[in-house]
Amino acid sequence: MVSYNIRGLGSKIKKREVRELIQKQKIDFCFLQETKMENINEFDLKSIWGTDSVGFARRQADGRSGGILSMWNPAIFSSSSQWDISGALIVNGRWAAGNINGCFINVYAPQNLIDKEALWDYLGGVVCQNRVSPICIAGDFNSIRFGNERVGRGSQFSTRDMQAFDNFIRANDLVEIRLQGRTFTWYQPNGQCKSKLDRFLVNDKWLEV
Structure with missing residues (x-):
């Protein structure tokens, strides 16, 4: 598992950073805080996780503040x-x-x-x-x-x-x-x-x- 205050998940660089961490460490459950994103679509989630198979729950940001995202391996x-x-x-x-x-x-x-x-x-x-x-x-x-x-x-x-x-x-x-x-x-x-x-x-x- 990994927990990470990402301080903004909107950029391609941040998404790639999380994806590389998940893949390198073989993460099954990921806790992210301060996404600063009001809308996270499924395409973004699959891109962040690195595969099309991902479970998730999200609390949208309030404008550019806050935002919580949990992702996990649905096989686990x-x-x-x-x-x-x-x-x-x-x-x-x-x-x-x-x-x-x-x-x-x-x-x-x-x-x-x-x-x-x-x-x-x-x-x-x-x-x-x-x-x-x-x-x-x-x-x-x-x-x-x-x-x-x-x-x-x-x-x-x-x-x-x-x-x-x-x-x-x-x-x-x-x-x-x-x-x-x-x-x-x-x-x-x-x-x-x-x-x-x-x-x-x-x-x-x-x-x-």
Whole structure:
């Protein structure tokens, strides 16, 4: 799986970049955030995935802001239901291997703290309703969990924001998958501030399977 805040998917260069990543890493499920596209047609989706056979769910951008896209290999996973809310795209379905139900949640959290707290509450309800199934929540959470996840000049952060995000993870017994590579996932263009905003969170059932 891969999760990527693409910061605009409209150009041929960005589409080719995602396609090459999917093909090189043999990706089965792709989470993209900030597509900045109001309309993504099936031709675009097949071009991005690299084949005519692709499953997908999308939350359109609001003008040139936001936009979430999930894509998957339909030979591996088939969707049974999907819906979107402000800040997340939720897909339920079944894995071919083992015939197991599962839930994928693609997150592009809002900047506003009140909106983020509402999102954490909603996703907590989704997790509770699906406790018997594997759940994977991935994307750009626009929040840090600990103080050392943001460093550099102008790196102030809201303690309430940080605590609300950490409480969401703990209250729902989610496990953060440790990532390799860089410690931080977002860098200010001038390099003076960096943060860890992107994550994979899973439940115990996911780890069992």
